[in-house]
Amino acid sequence: MNDVNKEMATVSDEYAYVAFNMGMQTKSSVAGQQTSIAETETISNVTFFLFENGKVVGSATAGEGDAYQATRILTKANGSKKVFAIVNLSTETQKRLLSYSTENEVRTAALDESDMNALVKVGEGSVEVVDGVASTPSKYNGEYPTATASITVSQRTARIEISKLTVFYADGCTKYPVTLTGISLKNQNLAGQVEGIASSANYNSDNTQTINETKEISDKTVEFESVSTKTFYTFANETSVEDSKTALVLHFSINGKAYDREIKIKHIDTEKVEAGYIYRLTINAKVQSNDVESAVECHILDWNYNEINLGDIYAK
Known part of the structure; x- marks a missing residue:
């Protein structure tokens, strides 16, 4: 041509x-x-x-x-x-x-x-x-x-936050001051994809946000206000491997001893994190002096008010 x-x-x-x-x-x-x-x-x-x-x-x-x-x-x-x-x-x-x-x-x-x-x-x-x-x-x-x-x-990310955290003591337990030292996100996934889920995850748990808020607890439930300013972002994580699931971790100190409490994030009835959703948690924690650990309940509905019974924290 x-x-x-x-x-x-x-x-x-x-x-x-x-x-x-x-x-x-x-x-x-x-x-x-x-x-x-x-x-x-x-x-x-x-x-x-x-x-x-x-x-x-x-x-x-x-x-x-x-x-x-x-x-x-x-x-x-x-x-x-x-x-x-x-x-x-x-x-x-x-x-x-x-x-x-x-x-x-x-x-x-x-x-x-x-x-x-x-x-x-x-x-x-x-x-x-x-x-x-x-x-x-x-x-x-x-x-x-x-x-x-x-x-x-x-x-393409998910947001994980706490809207309310309340702590109270069981009957007969010595009521030491409780310090919330920080919160972290276990298995925060740093690997994403424009569409879908990345074939290989990149998990990070070194992301503790320091709080150090101390409360004197008497006979009433006490709210830790500072958690409402703490948020985490992560790419989707839908793994079935138990140790690789995404979880929020609360770090406490009671009478000089450190305690961690882990909450796996649920999407409706499945322990997973999907992109495009806010996981907003309301948490209740009971401190008691025995060694019988109660179950942790975690019910998550996206973009909605949700209450979680964290179970017991044991202060000896």
């Missing part, structure tokens, strides 16, 4: 812009019960992809806040395309994903601790791009029609 025919073939293609509307979704297992937390809705950057026949046919990035509203991708006006958005990628992860040429590479891309801490979010939609202008993009100075895609993104 000579140069004239090449130019004619290029000009015969029609092009148009794809622009983006974007919203955020919070998941709830109970209709109408959702929680809005400002830090989880922050946008530091957005990475957009256009997919067609399994290939990446366009990509673009936008900065913080609503900068994405001015973002457009020029593409061929030849029908339906998938649109894909990832919010709050780390610089290194974003660079890696932009180098991919296939849809599968993007969807199965690994996410790491930096992406988790940035509260990465993912969403997709579709757009019909049918009205375009026949042109050579590098030589055309006019305007192109714009097709707008709507995308709703949701969290």
